[in-house]
Amino acid sequence: MAENSNQPRDYDAVKGGENSAPVGGVVLGGLEGVRMRFCSPVVEARVAALKEALNYGTFGLDLVIQALNDESMQIKKAAYLLLRERQETKVKLALKKYNHWKFFECLHTLEGHSHYVESVAIAPDGQTVVSCSPGDEGIINLWNLHSGKLRTTNLFRYSAYVNCIVISPDGQNVIGGGSQEEGIAIWNLHTGELKNTLRGHLYRVKSVAIAPDGQTLASGSWDKTIRIWNLHTGELKNTLIGHSDYVRSVAISPDGQTIVSGSSDNTIKIWNVHTGELRNTLIGHSDWVMSVAIAPDGDTLVSGSWDKTIHIWNLHTGELRNTIKARSSHILSVAISPDGQTIFSSGENGTIKLWNLHDGKLRNSLKEHSKRVNSVAISPDGQTIVSGSSDNTIKIWGVR
Known part of the structure; x- marks a missing residue:
């Protein structure tokens, strides 16, 4: 079954009642929610969004890789620290020529x-x-x-x-x-x-x-x-x-x-x-x-x-x-x-x-x-x- 990054997870909030099913409701979490929080003007909120993005597989990993080229030095550094121990090929390629120094x-x-x-x-x-x-x-x-x-x-x-x-x-x-x-x-x-x-x-x-x-x-x-x-x-x-x-x-x-x-x-x-x-x-x-x-x-x-x-x-x-x-x-x-x-x-x-x-x-x-x-x-x-x-x-x- 293909991965759906926008389906609710255990840690996502769903609008429509405590026991509501996701059908017909609005997912406030999910990768789209992470992306929205990553657009926050508050650096701490953006760093938290990057950490959460890694819960969403390939799509979340891509977001963190993209953050290596963010305008904010703090965000670049946070992305690097999240990625430097990972073993995925795409991460290694992204870091190979990256100036982490x-x-x-x-x-x-x-x-x-x-x-x-x-x-x-x-x-x-x-x-x-x-x-x-x-x-x-x-x-x-x-x-x-x-x-x-x-x-x-x-x-x-x-x-x-x-x-x-x-x-x-x-x-x-x-x-x-x-x-x-x-x-x-x-x-x-x-x-x-x-x-x-x-x-x-x-x-x-x-x-x-x-x-x-x-x-x-x-x-x-x-x-x-x-x-x-x-x-x-x-x-x-x-x-x-x-x-x-x-x-x-x-x-x-x-x-x-x-x-x-x-x-x-x-x-x-x-x-x-x-x-x-x-x-x-x-x-x-x-x-x-x-x-x-x-x-x-x-x-x-x-x-x-x-x-x-x-x-x-x-x-x-x-x-x-x-x-x-x-x-x-x-x-x-x-x-x-x-x-x-x-x-x-x-x-x-x-x-x-x-x-x-x-x-x-x-x-x-x-x-x-x-x-x-x-x-x-x-x-x-x-x-x-x-x-x-x-x-x-x-x-x-x-x-x-």
Whole structure:
């Protein structure tokens, strides 16, 4: 039997008496009633109408989807929140290219570090944030991503400054890069046990990255090299030499075959993980390359520079596809959303900017930090952003 969205339901009111049948009466509820209430000048009434519309199957769902383009920002946001967990194909298609980032705001401000926050990372299960501050003498903090509450502090105390952190793909280990004396530390995420220390760099480690298979660790250092390690045994497998200045950022491709490094020599280098062969050198930035990130498709490379630009490259050919001019701020960190549609950049001016990866258009600016934002991370489900700043705080961003 075909669905009739205007037939009375248990929660609809029918004119004509308490026990009247709908035949010959007037249905005051129903989808038409929802549509009428959605035309109310009162925002709260319109939001209530959207929630009720979902009781009316396909027709009600269409009304909520249409509300994504309403003139009212509050209505757009309400429609998005009602739709984002739904699994219908038409909903997924409607949200695929929808700019939900415009609804993002600061949900929590985390205060626990006594000095600037240099690096933040989110665990694969989307529950835990890890942060480090070089000025805190090796202390790493763990936080609940959703509540913002501090879970542990001092648990991961290290004898050296920790400049950068990453969490292993299996969510079991935290890896931190420190000074040349103490090298790279590997801790158990759950117990804080120091499992191993990898030494080999001649100067501080500025960036670490782990291959998706959890076997290979890459580290970039101010000694101008990239080192490749077996994460489990601690064996140094290779040393990549080619940059003429500090290596500030490293990233590993989703297939685990390629390492990308960004340097203070203004270049980006692309290497074979297994052989150490230099595949390409990308020249285009006019100042330090501060951060590199590879999109989930494995084809797109994004780089952020002190020259206030973000470059988007073809990872395989080295072709420069697009340049985003931030203008107002040096770029300190870049990250890419799990769906590969959005670039996140953090700046020296304390702002986080969200860009469309394909056309370079600005999607939103998040302005809550009072000093430079050194690191930005995105949760696996794409619903939460975390940022670490020189104002000694971490901020968690999302939609509520």
